[in-house]
Amino acid sequence: MSEDREPVVIESNATPRWIGVAVVILAIVSVVALGTGYSASNRASNIERGLSAQLQSEVKTLHDSVDVLSRRLKQAEETNAQAQGELSVVTDRLKLTQGELARARKQGKQFQEQYTKNLEEMESSVRTELAAKASVDEVKNLSGDVSGVRTDLEATKQNLQMAKGELGTLIARNHEEIEQLRRLGQRDYFEFTLNGKGIREKLGSIVVELRGTNTKRHQFTLALFADDLRLEKKNRSVNEPIYFYTRGTRAPFELVVNEVGKNKVVGYLSVPKASAPASGK
Numbered sequence: 001m002s003e004d005r006e007p008v009v010i011e012s013n014a015t016p017r018w019i020g021v022a023v024v025i026l027a028i029v030s031v032v033a034l035g036t037g038y039s040a041s042n043r044a045s046n047i048e049r050g051l052s053a054q055l056q057s058e059v060k061t062l063h064d065s066v067d068v069l070s071r072r073l074k075q076a077e078e079t080n081a082q083a084q085g086e087l088s089v090v091t092d093r094l095k096l097t098q099g100e101l102a103r104a105r106k107q108g109k110q111f112q113e114q115y116t117k118n119l120e121e122m123e124s125s126v127r128t129e130l131a132a133k134a135s136v137d138e139v140k141n142l143s144g145d146v147s148g149v150r151t152d153l154e155a156t157k158q159n160l161q162m163a164k165g166e167l168g169t170l171i172a173r174n175h176e177e178i179e180q181l182r183r184l185g186q187r188d189y190f191e192f193t194l195n196g197k198g199i200r201e202k203l204g205s206i207v208v209e210l211r212g213t214n215t216k217r218h219q220f221t222l223a224l225f226a227d228d229l230r231l232e233k234k235n236r237s238v239n240e241p242i243y244f245y246t247r248g249t250r251a252p253f254e255l256v257v258n259e260v261g262k263n264k265v266v267g268y269l270s271v272p273k274a275s276a277p278a279s280g281k
Helices: 017-133 136-162 175-184
Strands: 187-195 200-203 206-214 219-226 229-237 242-244 253-261 264-272
Touching: 175 187, 187 200, 187 206, 206 229, 206 253, 206 264, 219 242, 219 253, 229 242
Parallel strands: none
Antiparallel strands: 187 264, 200 206, 206 219, 219 229, 242 253, 253 264
């Protein structure tokens, strides 16, 4: 009976090998995915921090630019206000100068009329005295002298008329004409000589300094000091009057240079009677 039994076959239920390989591969893929995700997260954080820092820097730069522009705008407004004030002062001064020019022209016309009247009165007085004190023959002999005096006076008058400034004042061109103007008694005249660059001369409250000369063009440059101010007159010509005003005066001061040499000028200062310096040359 034992020989008739069928052999018993025992089958093994072992796990297939590919499942283990798949599990290993899945584990590796998971680790790689986790590493990639962590790296991407770090990179995103770094990028976010970089963008935040850059944005803050740009915002700060923008604020700084706005501050600079605000300061410049404020400075421009202050400069504009200052310019408006200076323009107002210049406008007021221009109106005053125009009024002074009109008065000077009027005074010049009155002076010319008075000069002609004085000349006629002088001639009449001379003729009357000659007629009363001398004989007819003496009058005839002296008539030539009277005519000569009149001729000289007319010549002087013509010379003075030819040398008249734009403000109506008479301009002397040499020492003799300065003496003629002194005799008229309208203004005071102070002659000066500056012999050397940088040389100064004080005429009462006015100081004159020679800055340079150009003998070829007969030009010169002077510096004037008056009322604590320094006025420089550049490249002025011979016999060209330089007008300026001092504090408290209505009529202009007048400076004229008659001769220009190498670092040397000769001229005079003319001032109104009421504004004559206390001393001068």
